[in-house]
Amino acid sequence: MEEVETFTSRIGLNYVISNFVSTFYTVSILLIWISLTYLILKKVYAYFVPSNWNPKGKHVYITGGSQGLGKSLAIQLAKLGADITIVARKIEVLRLASDEIKAARISEKQKVNYVVGDVSSNESAINALKEATRLVGRCPEYVFTIAGSSIPGYLLNLDVKQYETQMKLNYLGTVYTIKEASRLMLEANVKGKLITCSSLAALVGFIGYSAYSPSKHAVRGFSEILRQEMLLYDIDVHCLFPGSILTEGFNEENKIKPKITLELEGTDGMTPEAVARESIKGLSKGETFIVCEPLGEIFLACGLGFLPCNNLFTHAICIGLSWIVCPALRLYSDFKVKQERNQNLKQKDKLKKN
Ligand SMILES: NC(=O)C1=CN([C@@H]2O[C@H](COP(=O)(O)OP(=O)(O)OC[C@H]3O[C@@H](n4cnc5c(N)ncnc54)[C@H](OP(=O)(O)O)[C@@H]3O)[C@@H](O)[C@H]2O)C=CC1
Ligand SMILES: CCCCCCCCCCCCCCCC(=O)[C@@H](N)CO
Known part of the structure; x- marks a missing residue:
């Protein structure tokens, strides 16, 4: 049995x-x-x-085009035959950059101009676009909002003013330019492109970026909705998510970055030229959210919401990898933070005893 x-x-x-x-x-x-x-x-x-990506003969407008990523984009797009207008606050830096951009042109006929403006003011952002339209004789067709900055630091050490500054430049600065540029495009019946700039720090959040990351989260949220709204007018919307870029801005923020943030992010990164190249590649493929490095692919895979993925295969593989990579990074960064906390406690104890 x-x-x-x-x-x-x-x-x-x-x-x-x-x-x-x-x-x-x-x-x-x-x-x-x-x-x-x-x-x-x-x-x-x-x-x-x-693909409807062809910058040749287009009027390309780049805020933050006087240095770093903005300048590299301007140079590479000039090499592809575009008319370029760059916007920033410091006239001397703009002048030098425009010389470099002119040298990169493939034809003398390409117009290269610079406009002095502070894009964190709505009035100044609108005036800069007006001036660019006057200088080139038509409104911009591709608009890049690259101007931005980062103020790292701990919540308790930062001033609330710095939270406001970050939001004003990174988020509102993007809104002011995009709003006026899309209005001009509609008026001129231009089926152009709007390209905003977020950061990998908007896909993962880590210690020391409580003022910067949220402003880039806002850019991401804005761009996501803009993509759908602009379908109404046949205007394409893209958002860049670079990791660390070796620029003047990066050098400056590293001077004030908390030790752990510096350690977690590292001081290495991609060159602005490489980030510009990868961004242009993403634009030519029509990608909505553009990342420039493998780690970015993983962070993006689990942060896409209902946006279209760039590549079904990479997406599937990266979703799988994120199961391992994301908890590992969180555990490692939490460990680093707790280590610092314990060190601080020990130091306090020592001081008390003395
Ligand atoms: N570097 C990095 O590690 C990363 C950067 N990013 C983002 O990429 C973008 C470019 O960064 P990066 O190249 O490093 O920046 P940089 O600081 O090197 O350059 C910033 C550019 O923006 C201009 N700018 C700054 N403030 C204003 C303003 N109020 N109005 C008009 N122009 C302004 C600057 O010129 P001026 O000062 O003369 O106005 C300059 O041309 C930023 O949005 C940044 O947040 C994203 C991920 C990583
Ligand atoms: C919970 C997970 C923690 C993991 C920590 C380590 C991850 C490293 C990837 C860092 C990517 C950030 C680059 C954005 C930098 C940036 O936007 C600023 N430099 C602004 O200029």
């Missing part, structure tokens, strides 16, 4: 195992088949519907 029972339960187990194996194979083959079909359809689509 016992033997019969083990025999039947074994058959039952075998049945379950073989059923599981065949279901696994069926699902895998189905997934491979769906992926291949997707890839082929994507290629066919790209063949018949060419």
Whole structure:
């Protein structure tokens, strides 16, 4: 009797195992088949519907174009044949940058101009766009809002004014320019592009960025909604998410960065030229949210909400990787913070004893 029972339960187990194996194979083959079909359809689509990215002859307007990422974008877009207008506050730096941009042109006919303006003021942002339109003779067709800055520090050490400054430049500065630029585009019936600049620090938050990250989160949220609203007028919206970029701005923020923030982020990063190149690549592929490095792909994969992903394969792989990478980074950064806390406690104890 016992033997019969083990025999039947074994058959039952075998049945379950073989059923599981065949279901696994069926699902895998189905997934491979769906992926291949997707890839082929994507290629066919790209063949018949060419990308509408062609900066040649376009009026490209770049806030923060006098140095760092903004300047690199300006130079690379000038190499692609665009007319360029850059905006910033310091006239001397603008002048030097515009010489560099002029040198990168492929034709003498390309117009390169600079406008002095503070984009964190609505009035100044509107005037800068008006001036750019006057100088080139038509409104900008591709608008990049790159001007931004970062004030790292702990909540208890930062002044509330610094929270306001960050929001005013990084977020409101973006809104002022984008609002006026899209109004001008509509008026002139231009089907242009709006490109905003967020940061990887808007996809993951870590110690020391409580003033900066939220302002870049706001840019992300704004761009996400803008993408859908601008479908009404055939204007494309893109948002850049760079990691650390080796720029003047980065050097400045590193001087005041808390020790752990500095340690977690590191002092290394991509060159502005490389970030500009990757951004232009993303734009030419029509990506909505653009990241420039593998770690960015992982952070973006789990932060997309219902936005379209750039590549189904990379997305799937990165979602998988994020299960390991994200908790590991959180545990590691929490560990670093707790280590610092314990050190601070020890120091306090020592002081008390003395
Ligand atoms: N560097 C990094 O690690 C990262 C940077 N980013 C973002 O990328 C963008 C570019 O950064 P980066 O190249 O490092 O910046 P930089 O500080 O090197 O350059 C900033 C540019 O913006 C201009 N600018 C600053 N404030 C204003 C203002 N109020 N009105 C008009 N122009 C202004 C500056 O000129 P001027 O001072 O003369 O006005 C300059 O041209 C920023 O939005 C930044 O937040 C994102 C991720 C990482
Ligand atoms: C909970 C997870 C913690 C993990 C910490 C380590 C992750 C390293 C990736 C750092 C990416 C941030 C780059 C953005 C920098 C930036 O925008 C400023 N430099 C502004 O100029």
